[in-house]
Amino acid sequence: MGAAAVGFGGGGLLVGHRIAEADDGTGSVPFYGEHQAGIGTAAQDRLHVAAFDLLSEDPAELRELMRLWTVAAAEASAGEMVGSVNDVPLAPPEDTGETVGLLPSRLTVTFGFGPSLFEKPGLGLAGKRPPALRPLPALPGDELDPSESDGDICVQACSDDPQVAFHAIRNLARIGRGVVAMRWSQLGFGRTASTSRSQDTPRNLMGMKDGTANIRAEDSEDMERFVWVGGDGPAWMRGGTYMVTRRIRMLLEVWDRASLQDQERTIGRHKYSGAPLGRHDEFDPLPLDRHRNGHPVIPVDAHVRLASAKENDGARILRRGYSFTDGVDESLGELEAGLFFISFQRHPEQFVAIQRRLGSLDALNEYIKHVGSALFAVPPGAAPGGYVGEALLA
Amino acid sequence: MGAAAVGFGGGGLLVGHRIAEADDGTGSVPFYGEHQAGIGTAAQDRLHVAAFDLLSEDPAELRELMRLWTVAAAEASAGEMVGSVNDVPLAPPEDTGETVGLLPSRLTVTFGFGPSLFEKPGLGLAGKRPPALRPLPALPGDELDPSESDGDICVQACSDDPQVAFHAIRNLARIGRGVVAMRWSQLGFGRTASTSRSQDTPRNLMGMKDGTANIRAEDSEDMERFVWVGGDGPAWMRGGTYMVTRRIRMLLEVWDRASLQDQERTIGRHKYSGAPLGRHDEFDPLPLDRHRNGHPVIPVDAHVRLASAKENDGARILRRGYSFTDGVDESLGELEAGLFFISFQRHPEQFVAIQRRLGSLDALNEYIKHVGSALFAVPPGAAPGGYVGEALLA
Numbered sequence: 001m002g003a004a005a006v007g008f009g010g011g012g013l014l015v016g017h018r019i020a021e022a023d024d025g026t027g028s029v030p031f032y033g034e035h036q037a038g039i040g041t042a043a044q045d046r047l048h049v050a051a052f053d054l055l056s057e058d059p060a061e062l063r064e065l066m067r068l069w070t071v072a073a074a075e076a077s078a079g080e081m082v083g084s085v086n087d088v089p090l091a092p093p094e095d096t097g098e099t100v101g102l103l104p105s106r107l108t109v110t111f112g113f114g115p116s117l118f119e120k121p122g123l124g125l126a127g128k129r130p131p132a133l134r135p136l137p138a139l140p141g142d143e144l145d146p147s148e149s150d151g152d153i154c155v156q157a158c159s160d161d162p163q164v165a166f167h168a169i170r171n172l173a174r175i176g177r178g179v180v181a182m183r184w185s186q187l188g189f190g191r192t193a194s195t196s197r198s199q200d201t202p203r204n205l206m207g208m209k210d211g212t213a214n215i216r217a218e219d220s221e222d223m224e225r226f227v228w229v230g231g232d233g234p235a236w237m238r239g240g241t242y243m244v245t246r247r248i249r250m251l252l253e254v255w256d257r258a259s260l261q262d263q264e265r266t267i268g269r270h271k272y273s274g275a276p277l278g279r280h281d282e283f284d285p286l287p288l289d290r291h292r293n294g295h296p297v298i299p300v301d302a303h304v305r306l307a308s309a310k311e312n313d314g315a316r317i318l319r320r321g322y323s324f325t326d327g328v329d330e331s332l333g334e335l336e337a338g339l340f341f342i343s344f345q346r347h348p349e350q351f352v353a354i355q356r357r358l359g360s361l362d363a364l365n366e367y368i369k370h371v372g373s374a375l376f377a378v379p380p381g382a383a384p385g386g387y388v389g390e391a392l393l394a
Numbered sequence: 395m396g397a398a399a400v401g402f403g404g405g406g407l408l409v410g411h412r413i414a415e416a417d418d419g420t421g422s423v424p425f426y427g428e429h430q431a432g433i434g435t436a437a438q439d440r441l442h443v444a445a446f447d448l449l450s451e452d453p454a455e456l457r458e459l460m461r462l463w464t465v466a467a468a469e470a471s472a473g474e475m476v477g478s479v480n481d482v483p484l485a486p487p488e489d490t491g492e493t494v495g496l497l498p499s500r501l502t503v504t505f506g507f508g509p510s511l512f513e514k515p516g517l518g519l520a521g522k523r524p525p526a527l528r529p530l531p532a533l534p535g536d537e538l539d540p541s542e543s544d545g546d547i548c549v550q551a552c553s554d555d556p557q558v559a560f561h562a563i564r565n566l567a568r569i570g571r572g573v574v575a576m577r578w579s580q581l582g583f584g585r586t587a588s589t590s591r592s593q594d595t596p597r598n599l600m601g602m603k604d605g606t607a608n609i610r611a612e613d614s615e616d617m618e619r620f621v622w623v624g625g626d627g628p629a630w631m632r633g634g635t636y637m638v639t640r641r642i643r644m645l646l647e648v649w650d651r652a653s654l655q656d657q658e659r660t661i662g663r664h665k666y667s668g669a670p671l672g673r674h675d676e677f678d679p680l681p682l683d684r685h686r687n688g689h690p691v692i693p694v695d696a697h698v699r700l701a702s703a704k705e706n707d708g709a710r711i712l713r714r715g716y717s718f719t720d721g722v723d724e725s726l727g728e729l730e731a732g733l734f735f736i737s738f739q740r741h742p743e744q745f746v747a748i749q750r751r752l753g754s755l756d757a758l759n760e761y762i763k764h765v766g767s768a769l770f771a772v773p774p775g776a777a778p779g780g781y782v783g784e785a786l787l788a
Contacts, residue, residue, distance in 0.1 A: 086654075087654065087666075088654060089653065089655040090653050091654065092650060092651055092653055092654065093601070093665070095601075097597065097600070097601020097665055097666070098598065098599050098600070098601045098717075100597065100601065100666060101594070101597065161584075162556075162583035163583065163597075163717065166717075166731075169729070170599075170729060170731075173728070174650055177647070182722045182728060182729065183722070184722055185719075185721050185722050185729065187719055187720075187721075189440075189557065189560065189583070200495070203491065203493075203494065204492065205490075205492050205560075205564075206491070206492070207490050207491020208491070252490075252564065253568070253571070256490055257486050258486060259482075259483065259484050260481065260482060260483050260484075260486065261483040271491060272481075272491070272494060323557065326581075326721065327578065327581075327720065328444075328577070328578055328579050333575040333576055335564060335567065335576065335579065337564075
């Protein structure tokens with residue numbers, strides 16, 4: 001409801017958000033399209049992501065939920081208020097109102113379906129489950145908390161304004177009340193990867209540039225090859241992708257006691273420039289075969305070596321991570337903080353293979369713990385009048 | 395350390411943050427001055443606040459802590475790296491590095507001392523305790539969690555960039571390791587009050603404009619009268635103020651089921667315009683004496699009536715609140731979210747009197763719970779070469 005309307009008692013002139021198209025973090029990103037937004041979109045600054053469990057096994061209820069969520073997500077993405085009943089005195093407003101007057105701030109809302117959704121007999125989806133959508137295997141070093149993992153449906157809201165991202169999750173949760181229950185949610189305050197060549201590489205909470213070697217949306221060949229599902233998936237997943245989320249707790253006090261040299265050798269990059277060890281520019285290729293005094297310049301257990309495409313049979317993933325902090329870890333008396341890792345890939349195995357190597361060998365393991373994990377099948381985008389997941393659920 | 399320096403191995407050219415003075419949320423706010431920054435400063439968009447408990451009762455250790463914290467806070471506020479050892483390969487960097495390349499983003503760091511600090515015999519501060527610095531009394535409706543309340547020393551970091559605010563708290567925590575332990579911390583993602591006439595009134599998570607009647611820094615007479623301690627306090631508090639923090643959980647799902655009319659009558663303002671009920675403009679005075687059909691236009695239990703200066707013997711406070719969300723309340727299956735309330739006042743009794751009325755009578759109580767509470771004496775600002783609290787601790 002973007003139009004002005006006369007409010008109750010003469011006091012409230014109802015004004016939706018202004019919609020701007022400027023590329024300064026205030027404009028709107030189209031919701032409808034071939035792919036869902038929030039994957040190839042240049043990574044916004046803030047994240048609010050939530051996983052929901054379905055309380056119903058009625059396929060009609062799930063269809064109606066996705067239909068309502070699609071409409072609401074499209075309204076919010078356009079900078080409009082959700083719903084149409086927002087100025088009726090005796091009814092609760094359909095939109096909760098905290099973004100009135102704010103700009104769309106490049107909000108994207110991205111939906112995914114977890115493996116558990118396909119295991120509910122009443123929904124009858126078992127036959128449509130892609131072989132790729134199995135729960136992630138146990139991975140070396142996992143210390144997962146089930147209450148921070150998995151979920152039937154995931155909603156990722158990204159925006160340059162955290163209040164706009166929060167508003168999207170909250171209003172979808174409200175629309176879903178009685179049909180879904182929120183299982184976990186995470187606020188990310190700072191992005192830790194770039195997904196567009198227009199963006200500088202940000203720093204994570206270890207103070208290191210993060211995501212230098214990420215796929216960029218402009219690399220359409222890499223997007224097709226590594227991110228978007230093609231003829232290999234079921235028809236309802238064509239143009240979709242698989243989303244992995246990992247809540248990675250950083251042991252910052254341990255990291256902070258490591259010397260600069262140890263930090264740089266752990267990652268394999270210089271801290272301030274982001275250049276690979278032994279190189280000068282952030283975007284110089286990794287000198288993986290170079291030695292000095294008989295030792296590899298990039299240590300054998302350095303994070304960038306083990307995560308590199310070269311050491312992973314060419315496999316790459318599209319990362320979209322965010323820094324988080326959730327107060328104090330009372331057992332340690334220190335900040336509970338880290339990286340909420342999100343990656344999109346054509347097949348979950350791309351992530352699994354990389355993480356299996358990292359989990360076993362990565363020097364970084366001394367400083368991190370994977371405490372949450374989830375996998376979702378992200379269907380392609382919807383067309384106006386349709387809804388996300390329609391080809392699966394209809 | 396703002397100057398460039400050659401890093402290890404030829405890779406890292408060390409670059410501090412750029413320092414800008416523009417008024418667009420990227421510049422720097424002077425740390426040193428008559429008053430501490432972060433009180434009269436136009437409220438920044440993001441908050442990270444933490445309370446620490448002192449592990450030592452050695453006055454020299456507390457003095458050294460405040461001296462080191464003052465220097466680090468001033469460096470961070472100026473957009474410089476903390477410390478001088480940041481490019482020595484075999485030493486841990488003194489600055490954790492996650493703001494390298496970021497702008498100062500109007501960072502302010504504000505320190506306060508809790509009542510409990512004055513109760514540690516070894517520190518010998520009992521005789522310097524202001525009579526005003528007693529723990530807040532039990533207030534109607536309190537449901538306080540001690541682990542989210544109180545603390546010996548408070549550090550409030552506000553910035554327009556959340557990573558800059560996080561960096562300040564983290565680096566101070568690191569400097570204080572072994573001398574203080576973090577008791578609680580809170581991230582606030584959206585400001586819910588304006589403290590300057592240059593700012594629009596933001597909306598809280600109830601979708602209501604919040605802080606319309608706040609004191610503004612430009613109102614120097616009100617600042618002197620209601621915020622800054624004068625001859626009434628001990629000499630070490632002259633130019634300081636008292637800080638109250640309240641973690642206020644909002645029961646958003648209950649609120650969201652209330653009709654627009656109920657929401658507006660609960661607050662006493664129109665939701666969209668922010669105008670008082672029965673008026674048209676946000677800044678119209680409250681028509682507290684006006685009746686319609688025999689009933690007051692602003693209900694007797696409306697929040698704005700009970701909080702108004704007129705109904706509180708003229709008492710006012712300077713508010714600096716932030717919205718928060720901390721994931722899922724598992725007992726309710728809904729977002730754990732609300733308002734982290736901060737107020738500054740010349741005497742805590744200003745807050746206590748207002749909250750006593752609100753806690754007993756406010757229609758808003760149906761939708762909120764106060765779950766955290768703290769009080770701190772905020773000393774005046776420091777001069778370059780001095781440190782915050784010097785007149786108390788020296």
